[in-house]
Amino acid sequence: MERCINKIKDWRGLATRYDKSSADYLAGLHLRGSLIWIRSLRPTG
Template identity: 75%
Template sequence: MIPEKTDQAANRKKKGRRGGRPLAHDTELYRDRNTVERCINKIKEWRGLATRYDKTPVSYLAGLHLRGAVIWLRTLT
């Protein structure tokens, strides 16, 4: 049976939005989140950190600091 137009409209109202994208978002929060995600991706580009060759937490942290310094220095030029 093919639903009539009035049945379709009633069915859409019954379903509602059910999750999906929120009606509004905080632009400032989204901008900050995007900045953090881009920075994390830049850190992951470095092969030494992406594959975790460093075995100790201290040397891994040193690699993170080194990569952060390199990223910061590139923004200065």
């Protein structure tokens, strides 16, 4: 769990919370989470 939180915080916009509204922040959080998930689907080899 801690690694996932650190991956999310690697995105500067989420770590510093530049977005003013909570809806924008939540959208960025969903976008970052989906990017992490999609990258985890790549085959390792």
